Amino acid sequence: MQDTISANVAAVQARIAAAARRGGRDPSAVTLVAVTKTRSPAEVEAAVRAGVRHLGENRVEEAEHKIPQLRLPGVSWHMVGHLQSRKARQAAGLFDMIQSVDSVRLARKLDALAGERDAPLAVLIEVNVSGEGTKYGFPLSDRPALEAAVAEIAGLRHLCLQGLMTVAFIAQDPEEVRPVFGGLRALRDDFRARFPQVDLRHLSMGMTDDFEVAVEEGATIVRIGRALFGPRM
Ligand SMILES: *Cc1c(COP(=O)(O)O)cnc(C)c1O
Numbered sequence: 001m002q003d004t005i006s007a008n009v010a011a012v013q014a015r016i017a018a019a020a021r022r023g024g025r026d027p028s029a030v031t032l033v034a035v036t037k038t039r040s041p042a043e044v045e046a047a048v049r050a051g052v053r054h055l056g057e058n059r060v061e062e063a064e065h066k067i068p069q070l071r072l073p074g075v076s077w078h079m080v081g082h083l084q085s086r087k088a089r090q091a092a093g094l095f096d097m098i099q100s101v102d103s104v105r106l107a108r109k110l111d112a113l114a115g116e117r118d119a120p121l122a123v124l125i126e127v128n129v130s131g132e133g134t135k136y137g138f139p140l141s142d143r144p145a146l147e148a149a150v151a152e153i154a155g156l157r158h159l160c161l162q163g164l165m166t167v168a169f170i171a172q173d174p175e176e177v178r179p180v181f182g183g184l185r186a187l188r189d190d191f192r193a194r195f196p197q198v199d200l201r202h203l204s205m206g207m208t209d210d211f212e213v214a215v216e217e218g219a220t221i222v223r224i225g226r227a228l229f230g231p232r233m
Helices: 002-022 041-049 060-069 085-094 104-117 143-154 174-194 211-216
Strands: 031-035 054-057 076-079 097-101 121-128 159-165 202-204 221-224
Touching (some): 002 031, 002 211, 054 060, 097 159, 159 174, 174 211, 202 221
Parallel strands (some): 121 159
């Protein structure tokens, strides 16, 4: 298992680097988050031994069981799935970054929890770019709501807003989702001009089936499960 996962990590890193160069970008500007949902602790440890430093989970229930039993110094954990408000307390204690902030109410709650813990929490705002396929995220079409969310969340004292995240729809051909990734990048560029005081450095976009297109379009974080660990049962 270690050999397989090590080879997969190396292959994915090489594909990320090649896509970055095609997009005229520095490969080191792209962070690989290994999405470990459904994977065993041994598989997670194998990925870390292979050099992965960022891990992602999409459900608090699973993360609550998995993360505390793994002692992985120097590794950070990312919440990438929909987060219910009533799970926010556990999530604030488990994760270094919440990528899936999809309401101002959730952001306020996370801010209060991070304040209680006296530990700043990194967050991304999830955007539903295509308006289809994904249920979560601020719709791209509601620009006023998005602007209000960025303005308020950037001002929350215990959160550190670092950018935007999206989940594209499932496509036969990854070229079909290129406009989704380009759309998120264009939004980020607009917001950089509109909110120069906010460091919107991250664009989290791209998964196993479409990460190369996402990197060509400017992804700084890709979230990859199956290309590293194989198909999910
Ligand atoms: C599962 C998941 C991923 C990784 O998906 P793969 O297709 O296995 O690469 C990425 N992002 C989110 C939000 C996920 O839930």
